[in-house]
Amino acid sequence: MDTLVKPEPTVPMACRSCRVRHGGMCEVLGPVELARLAACSRRTRHGSGEALAVESDAVHGYANVTRGTVKLSRVLRDGRQQLVGLQFAPDLMGRLFSSESPLSAEAATEVELCRIPRDVLEGLVADSEGLKQRLLEQALQDLDEAREWMVTLGRKSAVERVASVLLLIATRMGGRDAHGNITLDLPIGRADMADFLGLTIETVSRQMSRLRREGVISVQGHRCVVIHDIEALGARSG
Amino acid sequence: MDTLVKPEPTVPMACRSCRVRHGGMCEVLGPVELARLAACSRRTRHGSGEALAVESDAVHGYANVTRGTVKLSRVLRDGRQQLVGLQFAPDLMGRLFSSESPLSAEAATEVELCRIPRDVLEGLVADSEGLKQRLLEQALQDLDEAREWMVTLGRKSAVERVASVLLLIATRMGGRDAHGNITLDLPIGRADMADFLGLTIETVSRQMSRLRREGVISVQGHRCVVIHDIEALGARSG
DNA sequence: GAACGGATTTGATCGAAGTCAAGGACGGGT
DNA sequence: ACCCGTCCTTGACTTCGATCAAATCCGTTC
Numbered sequence: 001m002d003t004l005v006k007p008e009p010t011v012p013m014a015c016r017s018c019r020v021r022h023g024g025m026c027e028v029l030g031p032v033e034l035a036r037l038a039a040c041s042r043r044t045r046h047g048s049g050e051a052l053a054v055e056s057d058a059v060h061g062y063a064n065v066t067r068g069t070v071k072l073s074r075v076l077r078d079g080r081q082q083l084v085g086l087q088f089a090p091d092l093m094g095r096l097f098s099s100e101s102p103l104s105a106e107a108a109t110e111v112e113l114c115r116i117p118r119d120v121l122e123g124l125v126a127d128s129e130g131l132k133q134r135l136l137e138q139a140l141q142d143l144d145e146a147r148e149w150m151v152t153l154g155r156k157s158a159v160e161r162v163a164s165v166l167l168l169i170a171t172r173m174g175g176r177d178a179h180g181n182i183t184l185d186l187p188i189g190r191a192d193m194a195d196f197l198g199l200t201i202e203t204v205s206r207q208m209s210r211l212r213r214e215g216v217i218s219v220q221g222h223r224c225v226v227i228h229d230i231e232a233l234g235a236r237s238g
Numbered sequence: 239m240d241t242l243v244k245p246e247p248t249v250p251m252a253c254r255s256c257r258v259r260h261g262g263m264c265e266v267l268g269p270v271e272l273a274r275l276a277a278c279s280r281r282t283r284h285g286s287g288e289a290l291a292v293e294s295d296a297v298h299g300y301a302n303v304t305r306g307t308v309k310l311s312r313v314l315r316d317g318r319q320q321l322v323g324l325q326f327a328p329d330l331m332g333r334l335f336s337s338e339s340p341l342s343a344e345a346a347t348e349v350e351l352c353r354i355p356r357d358v359l360e361g362l363v364a365d366s367e368g369l370k371q372r373l374l375e376q377a378l379q380d381l382d383e384a385r386e387w388m389v390t391l392g393r394k395s396a397v398e399r400v401a402s403v404l405l406l407i408a409t410r411m412g413g414r415d416a417h418g419n420i421t422l423d424l425p426i427g428r429a430d431m432a433d434f435l436g437l438t439i440e441t442v443s444r445q446m447s448r449l450r451r452e453g454v455i456s457v458q459g460h461r462c463v464v465i466h467d468i469e470a471l472g473a474r475s476g
Numbered sequence: 477g478a479a480c481g482g483a484t485t486t487g488a489t490c491g492a493a494g495t496c497a498a499g500g501a502c503g504g505g506t
Numbered sequence: 507a508c509c510c511g512t513c514c515t516t517g518a519c520t521t522c523g524a525t526c527a528a529a530t531c532c533g534t535t536c
Contacts (some may be wrong), residue, residue, distance in 0.1 A: 442514095
């Protein structure tokens with residue numbers, strides 16, 4: 001908000017240059033709390049496709065996403081898969097207060113994490129009123145988003161779903177170019193879009209083509225989408 | 239847990255006989271906090287179908303469900319509807335920290351609420367560490383459930399969805415009869431089941447008939463379902 | 477920059493669920 | 507006990523998205 005950078009005497013070095021220092025959960029932490037975290041946290045990098053957590057495995061710790069995109073998914077016994085969310089920086093990954101992970105997490109792009117051991121974060125949550133409050137707000141917002149997505153999965157047609165996912169990604173990652181168009185570098189391929197939307201790859205592809213034919217978007221290569229008419233895309237999204 | 243009822247000197251009268259006194263959020267409150275609540279809360283009853291909150295309306299307050307079942311839903315601009323959750327006693331209704339309701343709530347059955355004004359609950363949350371913790375746990379669990387339902391909506395076939403909703407209701411409301419069968423009084427009709435499952439009324443009805451033909455369940459009247467083989471129902475649910 | 481391999485697009489056909497249309501059962505009230 | 511309205515079930519047909527099968531695109535490597 002304010003343009004002046006206040007001196008923060010004891011903020012750990014590792015946090016000072018951190019891209020998410022003023023976002024996500026770290027936003028509400030003071031120097032003392034950050035020091036407690038920084039003493040035990042460590043940064044890791046992960047290539048696209050790397051598994052970061054596995055459904056029903058023990059929870060070893062938590063991690064702030066500091067760069068990249070993470071896919072959250074669940075699978076049915078016979079292998080059918082559903083993406084249940086995407087996490088972008090500066091979201092916190094990991095299920096508090098549960099000893100086993102309710103879902104799988106996988107790096108969708110190159111990902112950088114700030115890993116926090118389980119007991120350290122839980123201790124901090126227990127001690128910091130502000131952090132608990134922040135995580136509660138985050139959980140409630142995630143819940144709203146999950147329920148919104150339930151409408152997409154339960155009631156929207158294939159085009160509407162594809163338009164919805166493009167809007168979702170645009171909201172989190174979109175940058176405007178010179179002409180006011182919104183440009184996206186999709187963090188996920190068609191297969192993941194299909195798993196997120198409850199469709200097949202072929203149907204996603206067909207609906208992308210359709211939106212392209214209608215002039216709402218254009219596509220460069222496979223991963224880059226330009227949204228020409230965000231209004232039209234919104235209308236198309238149900 | 240324990241069979242002895244401990245004397246609780248200053249627990250308000252209204253709470254002493256309350257069905258949910260030892261469940262939901264009230265479980266973690268001490269006499270002082272309960273007194274603060276009881277001083278401002280009031281009980282209301284609502285007939286089936288009555289609107290309890292409307293999407294994007296101002297949030298006036300919160301309410302504990304003390305009896306009955308509440309449907310949570312969202313609608314698309316053109317009227318398509320999706321149920322995004324069911325609330326049973328002793329769940330807390332209402333979206334904390336938001337000035338407008340992200341969804342609509344409607345009594346599915348006769349419902350009894352313990353209504354709490356907005357500022358009273360928010361004040362209590364600010365003051366009570368334990369309550370904030372409890373609500374965070376609840377939000378995280380609701381999030382897990384919402385994501386689980388996303389799998390149902392995105393990846394399951396019609397039979398699997400119907401089996402899933404029967405299991406869900408059985409978990410929250412089911413009673414075992416003499417033969418070990420589980421008996422349900424469905425809190426929602428076929429239309430609401432359809433809206434919860436992302437299907438049509440006709441499809442729900444056909445799949446109910448199918449499960450009946452297969453001997454997994456039987457139906458008495460429209461609302462009463464007996465689950466003969468919960469294992470088979472689980473297998474049928476994906 | 478040519479060749480390779482995985483990802484994406486497109487086309488043809490199939491099938492599960494939706495739509496439209498009766499018909500039947502339940503339950504509430506008289 | 508009967509009647510009536512609502513909710514539910516069933517049947518016939520349609521449709522949207524899935525499936526199967528190529529063809530093509532693109533990014534990468536050599």
